[in-house]
Amino acid sequence: MQYFRATATALIVGVFVGCTGCDNTAATNALLSGVAAAIQNLKDTKDLVGAFAADLQQTYEPGSEDYLSSKQKYTSTKAVFDGYLTTLKVAALSGDPAPGLEGAAADANSAIADFIKDATSRIDPTVNTRRIAFGRAVHLPTRLPADLARVPLNARRDAISAAIQTVSWPPWPDDQR
Amino acid sequence: MNYRPIFLPVLLCVSAPVWAGADKAGPDQVDYQTTIAAMGEYRSHAEAVVLEAKKKWRNTSPEYNECRDRFARAEQTVEVFLAAVSTSIEQGSRNRSWTPSADAATRAAERLFACVQAEGAGARMVPIPPFVDFAIAFIEHFLFKSKKQRGMTEVVEVDLRWKSWDRIR
Numbered sequence: 607m608q609y610f611r612a613t614a615t616a617l618i619v620g621v622f623v624g625c626t627g628c629d630n631t632a633a634t635n636a637l638l639s640g641v642a643a644a645i646q647n648l649k650d651t652k653d654l655v656g657a658f659a660a661d662l663q664q665t666y667e668p669g670s671e672d673y674l675s676s677k678q679k680y681t682s683t684k685a686v687f688d689g690y691l692t693t694l695k696v697a698a699l700s701g702d703p704a705p706g707l708e709g710a711a712a713d714a715n716s717a718i719a720d721f722i723k724d725a726t727s728r729i730d731p732t733v734n735t736r737r738i739a740f741g742r743a744v745h746l747p748t749r750l751p752a753d754l755a756r757v758p759l760n761a762r763r764d765a766i767s768a769a770i771q772t773v774s775w776p777p778w779p780d781d782q783r
Numbered sequence: 784m785n786y787r788p789i790f791l792p793v794l795l796c797v798s799a800p801v802w803a804g805a806d807k808a809g810p811d812q813v814d815y816q817t818t819i820a821a822m823g824e825y826r827s828h829a830e831a832v833v834l835e836a837k838k839k840w841r842n843t844s845p846e847y848n849e850c851r852d853r854f855a856r857a858e859q860t861v862e863v864f865l866a867a868v869s870t871s872i873e874q875g876s877r878n879r880s881w882t883p884s885a886d887a888a889t890r891a892a893e894r895l896f897a898c899v900q901a902e903g904a905g906a907r908m909v910p911i912p913p914f915v916d917f918a919i920a921f922i923e924h925f926l927f928k929s930k931k932q933r934g935m936t937e938v939v940e941v942d943l944r945w946k947s948w949d950r951i952r
Contacts, residue, residue, distance in 0.1 A: 685827035692823030692942055693816050699934030706816020713820070759933075781834045 638765055640751035641698065648773035651744050655683070655718065655775060658725040663779040665729060676728065677778045683721040684775045690714035690746060691770055698766035701755030711748040718744055815935055818868060822861070822943045825892050829857065833951040835899040850898040851948055857891035858945045864888040869939045872932050 659680050666673035693710040722744070754762065776782055833854060840847035864884040871878040 681828070681831045685824040685831070688827035689820035689823035692938055693820045695942060696816060696819055696934045696938050699937055700932070701934070706820070709817065710820045777831065777834055781831075781838060 638757060638761065641754070641765055641769070644747035644750065645769040645773060647745075647747060648769075651718065651746065652773050652775055654744065655680075655721065658722065658729070660779050661729050662725055668780065672728065676725070677780075679721055679724050680778050683717045684777075686717040687714050687775060691774065694747075694750075695766050695770060697750050698754065698762050699759070701757070701759075701762065707750070708748045711746040714746050715744065718746075815868070815872065819935065819938060819943065822865065822868075822939075825861065825888075826943060826945055828896055829854065829892070829945055830951050832895055832899050833948055837952075839899065846898075850895070853891070853895040853898055854948055857888070857895040858947075860884065860888040860891040861943075861945060865939055865943055869936055872935050872939065 659676075662676040662680070663673075666676065690707075690710040690713065693707050697707050832850070836847055836850040840850070863880070864887070867878045867880040867884045871881060
């Protein structure tokens with residue numbers, strides 16, 4: 607009997623401690639800042655690719671072969687990146703670091719590297735040295751914080767939705783209205 | 784009666800599969816995520832095609848209308864496929880319409896992307912993976928279903944639906 611009482615007490619204490627942990631704002635903030643760090647990386651990537659796109663668009667005559675080929679490369683890269691963002695959202699909402707995120711990030715990293723390689727071969731490298739150097743270092747996050755599931759779902763949804771709005775790439779410069 | 788000798792071993796035996804399965808993601812989950820990423824790409828390409836068509840043709844021209852028709856057809860087939868994906872995630876079992884609707888969506892998307900392929904909005908056609916049997920552990924499926932599948936379902940039903948032709952600008 608004493609054994610069962612001790613077990614029951616331990617269970618109640620365990621549940622109480624566990625629930626207190628669920629509501630731990632500091633832990634939530636720490637985890638969300640982990641997500642924010644990942645997002646900052648995506649924001650930098652967006653700025654970099656956008657700057658390259660603007661240069662390419664100004665370098666060529668609209669309708670020329672080079673112009674169309676640069677635009678096509680940008681559009682395809684953007685689509686792969688959008689695929690990555692969808693996977694990122696799944697990871698954030700399910701609270702699972704998501705093994706699929708690694709594959710999507712690898713695809714997007716490789717597409718972005720191709721885009722940057724192509725762009726740097728077209729734009730005068732002497733005026734873009736810093737950007738090119740930064741471009742070589744682009745690596746999209748492959749994991750979100752492992753304990754993300756501890757953050758309430760609504761907070762995760764708000765954070766990831768706002769983040770995706772911030773880091774999504776716009777259409778090719780000429781197509782923006 | 785003294786239950787003590789058997790209580791802990793039984794508790795451990797019952798809970799072990801739950802904890803063992805809690806963090807595992809089977810190949811099926813990777814497969815779903817590949818599909819979701821592919822559909823995210825399709826959506827992005829479709830928007831690029833619409834932007835290009837709107838810029839290139841007057842809205843009364845036959846080319847514009849042809850492209851718009853192809854968009855409507857592709858949008859419909861993608862909706863059907865996404866419904867099959869969503870049902871499969873919810874049920875955790877093979878949905879019969881997965882493969883045929885994936886094929887139909889791919890063909891319709893190909894036709895849509897071909898509208899303006901030469902105009903700089905060409906798409907990389909991503910193969911939609913065929914459905915692989917749902918291999919999630921039995922206990923995990925029942926106990927962790929909502930947690931693991933909620934995110935995928937929400938994205939499939941909300942984020943992957945295409946914007947209408949008129950709303951793309």
